[in-house]
Structures are given as C-alpha cells and as structure tokens.
Amino acid sequence: MMFKFANPNKFVKISELLFPYFNILFLISFIYGLYLSFFNSPPDYLQGETVRIMYIHVPCAWFSLMLYSSIAICSFFSLVFRHTLADIAIRAIAPLGASFTIATLITGSIWGKPTWGTWWVWDARLTSELVLLFLYVGIISLSNAFEQKSKGDKYAAILSLVGIVNLPIIKWSVDWWNTLHQPASISKFSSPSIDTIMLVPLFVMTLSFLFLSLNIIIIRIKSEIIQRKIDILNSSKIN
C-alpha cells in the first residue's frame, strides 16, 4: 500500500490534487493563528508582550525536530528498500528543516534578550539545537558533494541515520540538565502547563506551519523529480 503511493509519478499526481487544499488550509490557519496570537491571547504576567514570539518559536522548534525525524525515516526506507522517492524526499526536506532550525535559533534569541537579558547562552537546549543545524548542514553538503546524485543520496541517508542520536538529546535536554531554557510545558498533564487561551493559538499556528511545510516539500519533491528526468534525458543525449 505504502510503496504503491511512493511511486514518483503517483506522488506527483496525488500531490497535484492535494496542493491547492494545503494552500488554502495554510492561508486560513495562518491568518486565523496570527489573529489569535495578536488579539485573542493575553500578554504574559512576567514577560509581557514578548511572549507572543512563542507562537512562531515553538512551532519552528517542533518542526526542526519533526523534519529531522522524517528525514531519518526516509533514510531508513532509502537504505533498506532502496526507494528513489525516499532519496528525493531527504533532499527536499533537509533545507526546510535547516530553515526551521535557523528560525528557531533566531526567534529564541529575540525572545531571550528581554526574558533572560542575553541573546545567547550555552544552555543544553540551545546548544543541541545549534548542533541540529550543523547536522542539517552536513546532510545538505554531503548530498551535494558527489557528482553522482545517487551516491550523495545514499551517503546523506547514512549520515542522517547516525544523526538521529541527537534528537532525544534535544528533546529531553531541558529535563536531563538544569538549564536556563524552561522545560516543556505544553502537555496538559504536566505541571506547570500552558493555559488553554495560549494553547489554542499555538496549535493553530502549528497547523499552519504543517501545511506550509507540506506545500514546500511537495514543490521541492516535484522539482527534484523533474530535475532528475532532465538529467536522465541529458545523459541519454550525451550517450
């Protein structure tokens, strides 16, 4: 079932069907999320208005980790089942994941200055997020370092599988070490947890980021598939 849909041509057909819906859903959720973030959520009693950076910072951080996990899953499929679409997906997702990581670091810095009084601290969460950025950079560089794309794909898949050891470190760094960065407070079961009035805009913004990511990934995968077809045509012309 999964492999049936993982065929590049089938993927293009399905993605063309879904793309407009994702676009509309992104626009709706993004505009609604911005409205909720700016006009329907209160300022924090300590941090004041600066808390609104959270509605961008937290989804970016989540997606930086989630996209790396999806790269690792694609790497597994690429190495075990040798699926071309998985290779293409790694190439498509890595720059997006790196962008989200950069956005997380920048928004975190902007949030950190008024809250902690500094742009940067060598805190476990911040450092591990920076390490994640270097992992993304490594994957992007390695996949583009080979003349043969297939070799770059395989090596990037191997590297991303090794890099997955960093994900639990980032996720639980705030629990394992006594850090300046606050522990996770989104879960309603944990204490202290975020109030619903702030939780709703956060989830709407996360949803909008999800649709944005899906849109960008679809565009990038489609362009990569076209590029590979052009490469095959060019090489057959030369031969």
Place this chain on the structure above:
Amino acid sequence: MKINMIPLIKREIKLSISNLGLVISYSSFFLLSLLIFTFGVGPDIKQLNTVYIPIIWIIMLFAIILISDNFLLSDFQDGSLKELQYLGYSEESIILSKTIVMYLILIIPHFFLIPVFSIFYDISFNNLVQLSLDIVVGMPSLILISLIASLLTIQIKRNKVLQFIIIMPFYVPIIIFTTSNNESILYSSFDLNKILILIGFFLITLPITLLIGKLILNEINK
C-alpha cells in the same frame, strides 16, 4: 565470510610501521597546537592549568580527524579495500582492524606527549593519571567517529572541510563529558564516573561505526 582479524591487523601494523612519518606528523601537530593554544590563552600557568583538559581534547580531536584519512584513503585508492572484501573479509572486521591499529599507533606518542604536556601546563600527578586514563579510554570513540567521516567522504576530492562539517556534531557529547571535571581538577580527585561514561560512549560508537562502515563499504564497491 572470514572473521579472523589477525592477518588484517598484521597487515595494518606493517603498513603503519612503514609509514612512521604519520606518528611524527601527529606528534608535531600535537606539540605545535599546544604552542598555539598557549599563545592564545596567555602564558599565565594558573590560567593554563584550568583549561588544559579542553585544550588537549580539542587538539586530539583535530589530529585524529586529520590523520584518519591516511588509514583509509590509500587503501581505497589502490583498490586494497575492494580486494580485502573480495578475499572474504567481512566489512566489520576491516573497519575494526583499522580502528585497533589506528588506536595502537596513535596511543604510543601520548606516552611521551602527555608528560611533556603536564610540564608545560603544571598538571599534578593525580590529574596526570586521570588525564592519561581518560585518553586511553576516550580515544577509541574519537577514532571510531573519525572513521565514519573518512568513509563518508572517501570518494570526494577536496573533502577535508566537509569531513569536519559532517562529523563535528557527533563529537559534542564526548567533548562535553570529557571536559566536565572541574571539581576533580580542583581537588585532584579520581573521577571514575567519567571513565565509565567514556566506556559507555565507546560501547555506543563501536556498533554504530561497524554498521555504518559496512553500509558505506558496500556502497563504495557498487
């Protein structure tokens, strides 16, 4: 599939002995880096004494990354890697034998370098013992990780910078734990926990490197 590693280890040792310049290069790099760090930090011996652990680990890390290519690249270029596989040696045993010999070759200069280092940086005897043990236990993990980088970039020309980019993030946990014993420096106490953590890192990096090494060697020979 041959799993007898003795001939492989013998071969690697012979090759390394014939190329002793490697050990000299490693030692020279080590001493010159010490000099550079001393210029960077300043000549105050008290200050140097508080930062010697990160200095030595960073130098070792860079030296190992730079030197690890010599254990693989020539074998790849003259086809020996392929030949060993065709002879029936498993990829794991090829990687493991290279790791063992690289460790044996690189640990020897430390018996001379670390005492010299301890004089330069005024390190007490207890701290010197701790540092030596840390190096003996921690070095295999550094070597294993550097071998992953070398294998990943072996087919790329001008790969040095890329090698550093892709492998540096994996050194972060090891560097964190090897350099985090300020209390034991102050009180010159022995830190067994650190040794155990380094053994733990070795036990994690060993199977990962063997698995990744196997995957990459198979990819290379396609």
